[in-house]
Amino acid sequence: MSTAWTPAEQPDSFVFDSASEAEIAGVLSKYPDERKASAVMPLLYIAQRQMGRVTGSVWVPVVAMDVIAQRLGMAAIRVYEVASFYTMFNTRPIGRYHLQVCTTTPCWLRGSDDVVEACQKATGIQHFGETSADGLFTMTEVECLGACANAPILQVDDDFYEDMNAERTAQVIAELRAGRRPTPGPMIDRNVSAPEGGRKTLLSSSTADQE
Numbered sequence: 001m002s003t004a005w006t007p008a009e010q011p012d013s014f015v016f017d018s019a020s021e022a023e024i025a026g027v028l029s030k031y032p033d034e035r036k037a038s039a040v041m042p043l044l045y046i047a048q049r050q051m052g053r054v055t056g057s058v059w060v061p062v063v064a065m066d067v068i069a070q071r072l073g074m075a076a077i078r079v080y081e082v083a084s085f086y087t088m089f090n091t092r093p094i095g096r097y098h099l100q101v102c103t104t105t106p107c108w109l110r111g112s113d114d115v116v117e118a119c120q121k122a123t124g125i126q127h128f129g130e131t132s133a134d135g136l137f138t139m140t141e142v143e144c145l146g147a148c149a150n151a152p153i154l155q156v157d158d159d160f161y162e163d164m165n166a167e168r169t170a171q172v173i174a175e176l177r178a179g180r181r182p183t184p185g186p187m188i189d190r191n192v193s194a195p196e197g198g199r200k201t202l203l204s205s206s207t208a209d210q211e
Contacts, residue, residue: 014064059090094138100155107152118169149193159184
């Protein structure tokens with residue numbers, strides 16, 4: 001296999017642990033046996049999370065892909081194709097925290113360049129795809145994260161941090177470096193995707209209050 005998308009050094013073996021097996025049982029119960037190959041994405045994600053628990057680096061080694069292929073009765077190349085296509089799967093070891101910066105149009109118009117620069121300044125990373133010297137952070141450029149109303153967005157592992165700017169980005173990274181995970185969601189005074197400062201219309205709590 002080409003190592004263009006995987007590191008040369010790979011684990012010798014991979015076995016799903018009991019926590020992963022419990023998840024797998026639930027996933028496979030959703031598919032008839034002749035369609036169990038459809039579970040390839042959930043199983044890749046389960047393997048990735050297990051690697052994070054065991055090693056501190058959330059990624060999927062080739063041997064884990066091979067185990068998944070055997071488990072689902074499919075050719076290993078088909079698992080490799082899925083793992084290498086979707087950016088949600090890391091085929092190389094990453095840092096303890098995965099900084100995923102959206103740079104597509106809505107985020108870019110609202111300052112994603114400042115978020116990228118703040119990530120670089122706070123971590124010492126120079127380019128996308130790199131891991132910081134201390135091994136704590138990997139920064140990746142990603143496409144739309146689907147939270148455009150709250151752009152720009154910084155995804156850390158599975159958490160979304162919204163309405164970011166340089167200062168808020170630096171604060172989030174400082175908290176992560178200290179071993180604390182900030183509460184995800186909007187970083188300004190808004191509820192989910194409501195306007196900043198609260199609702200501007202439909203302020204009454206019931207129809208009767210409006211009469």
